Amino acid sequence: MPELPEVETVKRGLEPVLAGRRLVRVEQRRPDLRFPLPERFAERLACRVVTALDRRAKYMLWHLDSGETLIVHLGMSGRFTITPHAAGSRSVAPRTPRQGRVPGPTSDGIPEGQALGQFMYVTGATAAHDHVVFHTEDGATVTYNDPRRFGFMLLVPGTELDTHPLMRGLGIEPLGNGLNAVYLAMRAHGRKADLKAFLLDQRIVAGLGNIYVSEALHRAGISPHRAAGCLAKSEGRPTGRCERLIPAIRDVLIAAIEAGGSSLRDYRHADGALGDFQHQFLVYDRDGEPCQRAGCGGMVRRTIQAGRSTFHCTSCQR
DNA sequence: AAAAGCCCCTGGACGC
């Protein structure tokens, strides 16, 4: 699931349930995810108010009134399930959810236009791989489920967030003002690695993953097999490709966020409201299909780069 | 510094 648009969607979905709310209890069901959970994890979270939720790259940040920040990474298969409050109590979660379905952005309290993907509103029992359960003062529960356990949670003092090893080396946010052709050309200048690998490097642009790199390069009409250095001229100034790539990255991420992210594989059979953007993929997972660019007539091919699948049109991506 | 490879883990899809 989780590249930048999916993490952003999860953050937006959790905000109305968590932001400004007190956690009354936290259940830790196992000692570790990818890494050991923090010492006294449940204790340090219990009775704390989540003052705000934030996102940096693919990390979700829960700021707490204790001054600590919970860093959450969803890994490959991490997801959150929201179980609303008991009927009648005060909450912004959907009032009468149908089993396994989200009523949709309605008057139930989810703001109009709010992305609802990646979530499942149920009143079910504990499921396999439910590793951490957060109970809020409103009676809602937020359950973290992660079959592969590539995700992790860390607690760090807010003052040390920016210098934390996971945060310190991160590149710029692709949706911020920092992503521009001059920056990207400067970082790409002289690089021999494939463009695909370059764009996956979180130290360059923070938040892109395997899907959206393929989609962005298709939109920009650039082959993922080119050397990253193709973004810069000999003196380090941006090339035309670089100029095209900037809006391509931004546009595909914005479109994906608007669709509530993408849902595939681990989530294919999940009930509930899921992201919708997978239907808008133009190349990802479309090996052998005709290129959808108007007038192209080429074919999408799957190749392997750095051990991972890349999809691109061999005709219009040069 | 940059690049390449390996590893963590579980489950679903597919072929025989």
Add this chain to the structure above:
DNA sequence: TGCGTCCAGGGGCTTT
């Protein structure tokens, strides 16, 4: 139906 194989959104770590 059952078993083996391959593959999956990530990223840290080690080796060249």
